[in-house]
Amino acid sequence: MVPEKTSLRLITVAGPPSCGKTSVVLRTVESMQERNLKIGVVKFDCLTSEDQHRYNHAGIPVKKGLAGGLCPDHFFIANIEQALQWGIRSGFDLLIIESAGLCNRCSPHIRGVLAVCVIDQLSGVHTPRKIGPMLKSADVVVLTKGDIVSQAEREVFSFRVRQVNARAAVLPVNGLTGQGNLLLQKHFQNAPLVASLEDYKLRFTMPAALCSYCLGETRIGPDCQIGNVKTMDFS
Template sequence: MRFIIVTGTPAAGKTSVMMHTIRHLLTEGLKVAACKIDCLETSDDRRYRSLGIPVAVGLSDYFCPDHFYVANLEEIFSWAEEQEAEILVLETAGLCHRCAPAVDGCLSICVIDNLSGIDTPRKVGPILTTADIVAVSKGDIVSQAEREVFRRKVEMVNPRARIIELNGLTGQGSLRLKKEILESSPVNRIEGKELRYSMPAAVCSYCSGETIIGSTYQMGNIKKVDFGRKSSG
């Protein structure tokens, strides 16, 4: 089974991009399953279900969605095997710039949009720097010049990635993404594989329900702002 991890910034068009791509895969007669990880609520499962494929949803609720994701990878893998899927598309919540869901041996796709601003590639972090493929969306509504600048900024933070410009409305570019998925290697098991980058750390009093502000109420793994830091802007 090919295990495809889809990450990206909020509202960049992760689901739209994958819907077009999955349609191409289905046309080739491949069996695809999709799983969506989110926090409190999602409607992306309905969109995936409209393709007539098996869909699972994991809502992390009070948990960091990235930690929730990694703690469930084995179960998600087994579920997709039970569905006899040849390709599993796992879409992460895509919320925090410190998310790091990429796994060695699994194709990792980061969806990011031209409208998010040219500083975004530098700020995004592991979802972009560890991606195999960067799908850049919403290029149809910004100038050619900005598309070129944005693309270069992506290359600067991840020179290894293949960049695909994709239109989530029309699906233009999704054939190339389909090709990349077909060329990726299948994995036999997910257990024992390694994250490409450590997850954001947590375990402080706020993780376990504390709501009051102030150092007295803080325990565990706490990091404070360094006000001496020079702006790098």
């Protein structure tokens, strides 16, 4: 009998909506599956997601978590340990946590867990500065959709990524053809093994919350703003 697995290689993949996360993951794990590695995916999203069908179609076990009315970042972190344990029970070698729709203020990356950020080069050269912690705290930054923008813009884009995160590996990957995924595979395979996330820490704090709007308030006006509220200076 094969001894039961007690840990797996965990990877968080984050990036703005529609930047190509699912395509990059699919192209990258394809040939890893061919080498008989067992791979699972947990997809975190805000309201809806159809990406699980794409994973199912590729024969990759997938669980979907929708934050619905909750803050997607808090929802993510409250479920991550359970997700990991599901992955270990399922006997995966590799578990990929894909999260979209998290606001750019946040980052799902955890210390001691391989952190990947995907950004699309069509989104313009100012994007790297706007994305914030999920880029700044990543170990690997994947740049997609480079095949249709000029060489100059690609070079400016990766320079700006390095300005925000000087330590990360920066890898162009084409989500359609898979070109460039070999080096990403190597990063996946070298990801640290994790048995439990207890006592692990987020790389970046979640937003301070708990104002009345977190609790469902919809009316506008000073009387309705109770709790942790920050106001702008318009003087």
